Amino acid sequence: MGEVSFSRDHFVEMDVRSGEAYDLANEWFDEVVFTKKLVLEESPDWASLREELRELRGSYGRVALLVVTKKPSLIREVRKRNLNALLYVQGGDMRINRFALENGVDALLNPWLGRKDPGFDHVLARIAARKGVAIGFSLSPLLNASPYERVQLLRFMAKAWRLVDKYSVPRFITSSAETRWEVRSPRDLMSLGINLGMGMPQAKASLNFHPRRILSRLEK
Amino acid sequence: MGEVSFSRDHFVEMDVRSGEAYDLANEWFDEVVFTKKLVLEESPDWASLREELRELRGSYGRVALLVVTKKPSLIREVRKRNLNALLYVQGGDMRINRFALENGVDALLNPWLGRKDPGFDHVLARIAARKGVAIGFSLSPLLNASPYERVQLLRFMAKAWRLVDKYSVPRFITSSAETRWEVRSPRDLMSLGINLGMGMPQAKASLNFHPRRILSRLEK
Amino acid sequence: MREKPKYPPPTLRDKHRYIAFQVIGERPFRKDEVKRAIWEASLSTLGVLGSARAKPWFIKFDEKSGTGIVRVDRKHVEEFRLALTLVTDINGSRAIFRTLGVSGTMKRLKKKFLTEYGWR
Amino acid sequence: MREKPKYPPPTLRDKHRYIAFQVIGERPFRKDEVKRAIWEASLSTLGVLGSARAKPWFIKFDEKSGTGIVRVDRKHVEEFRLALTLVTDINGSRAIFRTLGVSGTMKRLKKKFLTEYGWR
Numbered sequence: 001m002g003e004v005s006f007s008r009d010h011f012v013e014m015d016v017r018s019g020e021a022y023d024l025a026n027e028w029f030d031e032v033v034f035t036k037k038l039v040l041e042e043s044p045d046w047a048s049l050r051e052e053l054r055e056l057r058g059s060y061g062r063v064a065l066l067v068v069t070k071k072p073s074l075i076r077e078v079r080k081r082n083l084n085a086l087l088y089v090q091g092g093d094m095r096i097n098r099f100a101l102e103n104g105v106d107a108l109l110n111p112w113l114g115r116k117d118p119g120f121d122h123v124l125a126r127i128a129a130r131k132g133v134a135i136g137f138s139l140s141p142l143l144n145a146s147p148y149e150r151v152q153l154l155r156f157m158a159k160a161w162r163l164v165d166k167y168s169v170p171r172f173i174t175s176s177a178e179t180r181w182e183v184r185s186p187r188d189l190m191s192l193g194i195n196l197g198m199g200m201p202q203a204k205a206s207l208n209f210h211p212r213r214i215l216s217r218l219e220k
Numbered sequence: 221m222g223e224v225s226f227s228r229d230h231f232v233e234m235d236v237r238s239g240e241a242y243d244l245a246n247e248w249f250d251e252v253v254f255t256k257k258l259v260l261e262e263s264p265d266w267a268s269l270r271e272e273l274r275e276l277r278g279s280y281g282r283v284a285l286l287v288v289t290k291k292p293s294l295i296r297e298v299r300k301r302n303l304n305a306l307l308y309v310q311g312g313d314m315r316i317n318r319f320a321l322e323n324g325v326d327a328l329l330n331p332w333l334g335r336k337d338p339g340f341d342h343v344l345a346r347i348a349a350r351k352g353v354a355i356g357f358s359l360s361p362l363l364n365a366s367p368y369e370r371v372q373l374l375r376f377m378a379k380a381w382r383l384v385d386k387y388s389v390p391r392f393i394t395s396s397a398e399t400r401w402e403v404r405s406p407r408d409l410m411s412l413g414i415n416l417g418m419g420m421p422q423a424k425a426s427l428n429f430h431p432r433r434i435l436s437r438l439e440k
Numbered sequence: 441m442r443e444k445p446k447y448p449p450p451t452l453r454d455k456h457r458y459i460a461f462q463v464i465g466e467r468p469f470r471k472d473e474v475k476r477a478i479w480e481a482s483l484s485t486l487g488v489l490g491s492a493r494a495k496p497w498f499i500k501f502d503e504k505s506g507t508g509i510v511r512v513d514r515k516h517v518e519e520f521r522l523a524l525t526l527v528t529d530i531n532g533s534r535a536i537f538r539t540l541g542v543s544g545t546m547k548r549l550k551k552k553f554l555t556e557y558g559w560r
Numbered sequence: 561m562r563e564k565p566k567y568p569p570p571t572l573r574d575k576h577r578y579i580a581f582q583v584i585g586e587r588p589f590r591k592d593e594v595k596r597a598i599w600e601a602s603l604s605t606l607g608v609l610g611s612a613r614a615k616p617w618f619i620k621f622d623e624k625s626g627t628g629i630v631r632v633d634r635k636h637v638e639e640f641r642l643a644l645t646l647v648t649d650i651n652g653s654r655a656i657f658r659t660l661g662v663s664g665t666m667k668r669l670k671k672k673f674l675t676e677y678g679w680r
Contacts, residue, residue, distance in 0.1 A: 024584075028658075082570055094443050121445035122452065143648050147604065150646070154492035162452055180503050181654045191641035195489060203665055244464075248538070314563050341565035342572065362530050367484065367603050370526070374612035382572055401534045404525055408539055411521035415609060487607030488646070489594070489639060519609060 010192040010213035011024040011186035014174045019175035021177040028185045034060035053085050072099035101127040112156035120160045138176035161196045173206040222332035232431035234394045241397040248405045254280035260289040273305050292319035321347040329356035332376035341378045345387040358396035380437050381416045393426040456512040457542050460553040463506045465535035471501045477530040485523035494520045505557040575634040577662050580653045580673040583626045585655035591621045597650040605643035625677040
């Protein structure tokens with residue numbers, strides 16, 4: 001009876017994308033990563049990007065760069081620079097999904113985004129496991145979807161979870177909040193994981209163990 | 221794999237309330253009982269009721285009389301007459317629910333009707349079992365309900381089913397169709413039972429064994 | 441480079457059942473109306489989460505005979521059948537869904553439950 | 561004569577859990593708005609059938625602190641929590657449901673999760 005308090009746990013929100021989202025998440029999580037979303041059609045201006053990330057680190061501590069692109073080569077370019085930020089790639093395009101995993105970025109977010117399938121299979125799951133690339137399960141696409149789209153997203157996420165589980169792929173659950181209205185508490189994000197098929201310890205690990213292991217790369 | 225055909229089974233629809241509903245049910249069931257619904261505030265004209273039931277028997281074979289009343293004494297009155305029809309009582313009023321069971325009518329339909337509780341408890345379940353009164357689970361109130369009301373009806377029906385099961389009370393599932401649009405096939409009515417918590421054999425018995433045992437009273 | 445995920449290995453494959461159904465209505469219905477009605481029935485009775493689990497998938501509807509096929513997850517056949525049972529209208533016109541039978545393969549489903557409606 | 565069914569014996573009693581929640585919104589919400597939002601969340605995510613199983617029951621909402629209590633069936637706590645998690649607005653205004661904790665009794669729930677919001 002009674003649920004244990006989670007205060008002794010250490011929960012990490014891996015992806016919020018605005019100051020107001022960061023502030024609210026910071027009340028509910030032990031650590032929050034601020035994500036700079038970067039839509040790339042060609043190489044960015046490296047100097048100004050580096051400068052922007054430096055400033056964000058000053059404001060928010062831990063910072064991730066989310067690359068949204070159609071060009072696999074741009075992922076490799078960003079990967080090669082030492083930007084002192086986690087590198088996430090927005091999933092959805094199968095070539096990008098695969099390339100991000102093969103290039104060993106820190107996380108591939110929502111490989112099912114905008115697709116009519118999970119965008120993820122056992123071949124990609126094996127690559128992700130080998131390269132140690134985490135799969136990010138985001139709440140926000142669900143929040144912004146119609147009921148029909150919510151059904152499809154939940155199906156694809158549940159399917160991806162079965163592969164992630166079977167091949168022991170690193171993963172995390174995140175709000176991916178653009179605004180504060182998309183932020184949710186750790187325990188509520190866990191309920192998403194549980195309904196995707198995770199056991200309670202697996203859901204917890206998706207907000208605790210796995211994120212912390214990824215964060216430790218930043219501290220090196 | 222593959223579902224057995226149900227043609228060898230003998231399914232009975234215990235309650236349809238119009239000619240068009242009877243005709244459609246007759247295509248899908250092996251036997252159909254036509255129900256004459258009678259709202260009573262005082263004693264009916266017995267001669268004309270007897271004549272009407274005789275005519276209905278001529279048209280439809282097996283006939284039930286559904287008494288809708290607030291006065292327990294009227295149930296006893298109808299019960300005493302030999303009308304050569306099954307006697308059903310419309311549930312909903314707790315006094316009527318109890319009185320119908322104690323008087324050993326053939327069936328009490330939907331004791332939860334219009335209520336904020338199942339209208340049925342372990343005390344009534346014991347009486348029903350002792351007196352051999354069947355509980356009728358009707359689909360039609362669900363069809364005509366709002367989503368909110370559907371939730372409540374399903375809750376109460378599931379609760380009543382647990383009591384019916386525990387105390388081995390006779391029961392049946394029926395459409396209680398007033399029009400042909402409320403008629404459903406035996407297998408689809410079984411799915412209602414299964415979702416109320418019945419096992420497959422219990423759901424089948426609610427359209428086969430239990431109805432046939434009640435019908436056998438008419439044949440005496 | 442491939443643009444679709446690979447078909448999953450046997451242990452991760454979804455286990456489906458195919459359901460044959462008949463629509464009885466106050467007028468004939470078009471395929472798209474029936475498809476939409478099935479989705480609405482699933483969302484109303486099973487909700488977003490229940491539908492994600494039942495994975496209903498409209499396969500075919502023959503407008504002439506008023507019969508069709510829908511696929512659902514094996515573990516949620518009865519829930520989905522209730523969803524169809526609770527349908528009272530399609531696109532504003534009165535209608536009944538009647539399930540004719542269930543099978544693990546389309547071929548057997550057609551043979552057992554749909555040949556009498558002219559399916560081959 | 562009694563007008564209500566008797567309270568069921570222990571083996572047939574529903575097993576409940578009480579959930580404490582907080583509403584964060586762009587404006588304060590009235591009790592009836594929150595109650596309706598909980599119902600709509602349940603119907604949307606769990607559907608008619610899932611809601612009949614989860615049996616969500618609105619208990620209280622304190623408009624001043626924006627915190628409240630809802631009761632659900634023990635076996636469906638996580639499904640219901642997801643339903644609340646997926647809420648994006650209450651009566652047209654942006655809002656977040658945050659669950660504060662779960663307990664088998666109201667007393668313990670209040671003590672553990674709601675005293676800091678002024679509940680006694």
